[in-house]
Amino acid sequence: MKRIQLSHGGGGQEMNQLINRLFFRHLGNDILLRTEDAAVLECNGSVAMTTDSFTVSPLFFAGGNIGKLAVAGTVNDLAMMGAEPQYLSCSFIIEEGLLLDELEQIVKSMAEELTVSGARIVCGDTKVVPKGCADGLFINTTGIGHIRQPGISARNVCPGDAILISRDIGCHGACLLSARESLRLSSPLQSDCATLWPVIHACIEQNIPIHSLRDATRGGISAVLNEWCEASKVQLSLDEEAIPVSDHVRGVCELFGFDPYDLANEGTFVMAVPTDAADAALAVLKAFSGQAAIVGRAEAATPNKVILNSPWGSRRYLDLPGGELLPRIC
Amino acid sequence: MKRIQLSHGGGGQEMNQLINRLFFRHLGNDILLRTEDAAVLECNGSVAMTTDSFTVSPLFFAGGNIGKLAVAGTVNDLAMMGAEPQYLSCSFIIEEGLLLDELEQIVKSMAEELTVSGARIVCGDTKVVPKGCADGLFINTTGIGHIRQPGISARNVCPGDAILISRDIGCHGACLLSARESLRLSSPLQSDCATLWPVIHACIEQNIPIHSLRDATRGGISAVLNEWCEASKVQLSLDEEAIPVSDHVRGVCELFGFDPYDLANEGTFVMAVPTDAADAALAVLKAFSGQAAIVGRAEAATPNKVILNSPWGSRRYLDLPGGELLPRIC
Incomplete structure (x- = not known):
């Protein structure tokens, strides 16, 4: 060798x-x-x-x-x-x-x-x-x-915008975590690692008026959404039940005490579009992943934070992750 | 801390x-x-x-x-x-x-x-x-x-071109070598590490018709000149005595068995220009370093190798360096 x-x-x-x-x-x-x-x-x-x-x-x-x-x-x-x-x-x-x-x-x-x-x-x-x-x-x-579609920016989330997620979250982080803890053999978990240009290209071709777009890598969707709140001065209200998380990722999170929202993704993005373009955007995203979903909306309210609405009517802040997150996931 | x-x-x-x-x-x-x-x-x-x-x-x-x-x-x-x-x-x-x-x-x-x-x-x-x-x-x-001056290329060295060196060679490699061998205190050696845009910009402003240009980093001037021979299909004939090497670098080379031509530089370049532009080019280079020199010429002869002419009339090939050169010099 x-x-x-x-x-x-x-x-x-x-x-x-x-x-x-x-x-x-x-x-x-x-x-x-x-x-x-x-x-x-x-x-x-x-x-x-x-x-x-x-x-x-x-x-x-x-x-x-x-x-x-x-x-x-x-x-x-x-x-x-x-x-x-x-x-x-x-x-x-x-x-x-x-x-x-x-x-x-x-x-x-x-x-x-x-x-x-x-x-x-x-x-x-x-x-x-x-x-x-x-x-x-x-x-x-x-x-x-x-640049084929100018103006996309973390600063451009507008009150009223729909927030979409392109597929189920946390796979990359959960997969790496399992691999390191030698859970490899017992889990069908695969990283979501993938090139996203084809789906974005399709959105551009379909004239989806994208306001904001970010792949949820280190810090997961928590990091992206908190950044958007701060940069765009909006509140993001998410429907917790609508956020796609696979059972396998949920299982790994429970085992290790992680939150799926904080886990890294490497082929999953969050998108903000005007409400009247949300269905068209979702249709494009669904053609690439059946798990794509509209998960919430931007509001003019303060504080400029991410709010998770549980199916039981309770609300909590989704904060920027802190401390020693899983190192070397990318 | x-x-x-x-x-x-x-x-x-x-x-x-x-x-x-x-x-x-x-x-x-x-x-x-x-x-x-x-x-x-x-x-x-x-x-x-x-x-x-x-x-x-x-x-x-x-x-x-x-x-x-x-x-x-x-x-x-x-x-x-x-x-x-x-x-x-x-x-x-x-x-x-x-x-x-x-x-x-x-x-x-x-x-x-x-x-x-x-x-x-x-x-x-x-x-x-x-x-x-x-x-x-x-x-x-x-x-x-x-690109402010197009067409500069390792493939453009022409028979008849003068070969210039911008300053004395080998300082970076010799300096790193001394630092690692704890000769630090006993030597005034300094790396040549420097931004070269000002001198190149001056050459462009003076309309120097540069054919080829390369900073002699890993592998030193040996690597650059051998690459030029191969890419431009020329023989390079160098006057060994004209190549500027400081006494300190020469001393380090003798101590450790290195060849100054193989030592890395981080602010030293080699330039090929038509003979009739050589003096003008040298004048620009001299304004930035008194050590700049015309060190040889390109010839149409074969083999397409670098030939070092010693002051005593002997000739030898300057080969591409091989083996474990000094690691981690850049």
Whole structure:
């Protein structure tokens, strides 16, 4: 079993071989293969730019691996701005000793996931650090893409807007938690890790007047919704029963004392649209996931907080999560 | 002494505080402070894009630190394509336990270094990994900027071109090597870590017809020149005596058995220009460093290799460095 050595990051022959035989073979395209200090792109108009470093542990999990996640995660941040994911950079920090086969599997997953949005990796970087100085592999992806629907913003939630969720929440966080606690075998839980550009593209094509859009990654829907309240100065009133949570996720949450609203997602988003566009938006979302739902509405009331309405008529604040959440979920 | 905790990367309150009180305070600008999933930029024309992850050890070294390096390194890769550095992303992977004071010092250095080129950090990401899963701090920066002088390429070295070096070589590698071997106190060696946009900008303003340009980072000038030979199908004939190497770097090389041509630089570049522009180019370079020199020429001869001509009339190939070069120099 061949493993990554320090010389694979030294800037010499071995690094050239790794780049040519592994990275270029799977990720190659005419821009990347020019191998200059920087890629040259043609851009005209408003462009979105976003970055994410992925440190997920374990590297492989049910429903994906760090490579799939690194592509989907950055592509999704572009999509959430109404931008078409086009160009990605990709930087690997590899711990000495990583199996070359594992790295290849990860790179293959990246190539596969790129086909979903049509984005391309146009520049890259490889660093190898001595054993013990990193944990297997970290990947940074930074993406840019032209904005196809301008004006989407966390500041644009308006009183009266309907709040939609694209599918059942918490799968990624619950899946990682189970994997680490070795509940792997007993659970059919899969991460929701997925590229969201196709569904967002469909919404844009259908002229859905999206006000706000955010994938609910670290901090889960709690973090997104609280951010919207603060940025848009609205109160969000949610119907707790309408929020889709699978029984498996609910079970993991009960076992470990987590709240599904705080759990990370990697292919699930929250959307705010004017009430009269809510049904049309839901129809598009339902075509991609039967679990999509309208879960609440924005109101002009104060305080600018998220309120959960239980089926029994009680109300509570959904606060920004605090303390040590599950680390290294992305 | 306050330290980074896992909760600083959790996506909740503590992370928000870290971002607002540290990153935004020093790096804030109107684009970054919009805090959407992605920054929105206006781009029109040819844009260069480049990425680099920095894993340098130690985090602080004579002449800089990982923050200064992370800004200069990515800005330089843009400058080497004739692009004006404009927008940078910045992603931190922080090991739990890092001193907040150290992190702040690093972030301050980034802010300072950005002023040299005028580039801005427009989006970012923060991850915290448990103690033992990273070595202090890794930083990824990815940059984009409009190309001000198109056509610069490793493929454009032409027979007859003069080869210039911007200053004495090997300082960064020698400095890091000394720091790790605890020769720190006995040596005045400083890293050459610096933003190169001002000197490249001056060359563009002076209409220097640059054919090729590359900062000699990992693998040193050996790596750059060998790449040029292969990409441009030329032979490079260098006058060994003309290549500027300081006595300190030479001393470190003799002590540890390194070749100064293989040592990393972080603010030193190699340039190819037509012979009749060589003096004008040298004049611009000399205004920034008295050590700048014309060191050789490109020839149509085969093999397409780098040839070092010694002052005694002997000739040898300068090969691409191989094996375990000094790890984690950038």
